[in-house]
Structures are given as C-alpha cells and as structure tokens.
Amino acid sequence: APVIRFDSLRTILAIAAISNWEIKQMDIKGAYLNGDLEEQIYMQQPEGYTDGSDRVCHLQKSLYGLKQAGRSWYQTLTRSLTELGFERLPVEHCVYLRCRGNHFDIITAWVNDLLLISDELSGIHEMKTSLAANFEVKDLGEPKLLVGMELKRDRKNRSITISQRAYALRVLERFRMTDCKSSSTPMDPNIHLLKKEGTPSDDRGSREFATIIGSLMFLAIVSWLDIAYTTHHLASFTANPGPEHWTAAKRVLRYIAGTLDIKLTYGGGEPWPIEVTGYKDADWGANAND
Numbered sequence: 001a002p003v004i005r006f007d008s009l010r011t012i013l014a015i016a017a018i019s020n021w022e023i024k025q026m027d028i029k030g031a032y033l034n035g036d037l038e039e040q041i042y043m044q045q046p047e048g049y050t051d052g053s054d055r056v057c058h059l060q061k062s063l064y065g066l067k068q069a070g071r072s073w074y075q076t077l078t079r080s081l082t083e084l085g086f087e088r089l090p091v092e093h094c095v096y097l098r099c100r101g102n103h104f105d106i107i108t109a110w111v112n113d114l115l116l117i118s119d120e121l122s123g124i125h126e127m128k129t130s131l132a133a134n135f136e137v138k139d140l141g142e143p144k145l146l147v148g149m150e151l152k153r154d155r156k157n158r159s160i161t162i163s164q165r166a167y168a169l170r171v172l173e174r175f176r177m178t179d180c181k182s183s184s185t186p187m188d189p190n191i192h193l194l195k196k197e198g199t200p201s202d203d204r205g206s207r208e209f210a211t212i213i214g215s216l217m218f219l220a221i222v223s224w225l226d227i228a229y230t231t232h233h234l235a236s237f238t239a240n241p242g243p244e245h246w247t248a249a250k251r252v253l254r255y256i257a258g259t260l261d262i263k264l265t266y267g268g269g270e271p272w273p274i275e276v277t278g279y280k281d282a283d284w285g286a287n288a289n290d
Helices: 006-020 069-083 120-132 165-174 203-222 226-233 245-256
Strands: 022-028 087-089 092-100 105-110 113-116 137-141 149-154 161-162 264-268
Touching: 006 113, 006 161, 006 203, 006 264, 022 120, 069 087, 069 092, 069 105, 092 149, 105 120, 105 161, 113 120, 120 137, 165 203, 165 245, 203 226, 226 245
Parallel strands: none
Antiparallel strands: 022 113, 022 137, 087 092, 092 105, 105 113, 149 161, 161 264
C-alpha cells in the first residue's frame, strides 16, 4: 500500500495553510477488506467459526494478512477516486487532484488515513459524502495527529505547525536518555568519523545502534529536518559501530532532548505568490571514508 511521502505532505500542508484552504481528516474503517482480489484464494475455516466439515472458504474480497491486501486496497481506492473525477499525480501516487471549474480538491492517502483539502468548504462536504457512499468512514474533523505528526493550525496567521514531541519523548525514554544533558548541535564539527575495520564484535550492539538510527531517521524525514545529514552519515556505520559512533548517535539524542519545544512552522506571510527555494551542499571532499 503506497503512502504519501512526507515532503509531499508537508508541501501540501504548507500551501493549504498559506492559502487558507480547508483541511479535514478521514479514516477508512477496515480498509483492506474493501480490496477486490484478482486471484483464486482459499483459506481454512477460522477457529471458532467452523461448521464441522473439511470445507474451505473461497475469499471474495481481500483480507488482513494477505500479501496482496495492501496493493488490492490501493487499487480499489484509486479506482474509486478516479470515478469521482480525481486524477492521480504522476510523480506522487498518493496525491489525487480534481478540478471543478475555478475550484479544486486534493486527497492525500496514507493507507487508510486520508486528508481532504479544498479551496472551498462545499468541496470538503462533497468529498465526504462521496467517500461515505463508497466506504465505511470515520470523520476525524480538523487534523490534530497525522502519521505521528502533531498538527496545530492558526487560521488567522495562515500558518500550520508540525511537531513530533510525543514521539521524541518515547525515543528518549526507550534509549534511557530522558535525563541526559542536552546538546546545542546534533554533531561535533571537530570529530571525523571513520568506518571500523573487521567484523562486528557485538551483533546485539549493532542491532541496537540500527534501532537508534531508525528512530532518528523517522524524526529526520518528518519534522526534525536539521538532523537529516547527521542521521544519514551515522547510518553508514550501522554494520559495525564503534564507541565513537555510539557517542555521536547519543549526541543526536541529546540534541533532540534540548529541542523538544522547537517546532516546524509553515506560512505566516503573504498568501501569494508562494516562492519555493532549494539549497544543496555537494562537498564530497569532506568524506574521508571513500
């Protein structure tokens, strides 16, 4: 089941906030049960629901646990939205756009978690009605929590704030860093990490190091964008981390502990034109490993 990329999601939320568009959230109940199967699939009768015979069940619809369940649901959702006049974006397969004269609607999908965006309130009502006619849905209203992101909107100032404070606190607690001394930067610029030669001395340590990197990676791609480079750099040492790599990883956690209340905010300026600026750093010479 494809999911929307976080950079696409942030971009849409930013534009919607600046433009003062309507944003609502909906959940599709039992999403995978709506998928249509292309294959002939049989299953044993579930325990507690047997009729005493040796007969098996012939599945008419998808079921949780099937390998193709996510794909079947995605195809069903795409087909349903296409019938409603939406067009899937060619560069982002979980964003659907529909134009209605001078107005337009957007639907984003994270498996069964949908965001409805429209430049007018009537568009939101129409989308809700259409989705409810095709699926069993739950109206979640204004989005407050979405895929691990805490959202807070200021309609007056045309801004939206993204935070992962609750998730970050769980990460710090998991790795026993709740009471650590905070750091003002995620990485020490005077330390140049090198790969450790030989085989890992402790597989369990490597797995725990990889778990820390995975937790940091989720923060980096969602809202803590300033740890992205450091996290990506540390990920290259996952196979055989040494003491210096552990120290660097814990420094990122200490930086997280010191920036829990800093949030990512979009908007707050003039609504149009919206200017997008990109930055890059191609300093490959600083990589001493290769």
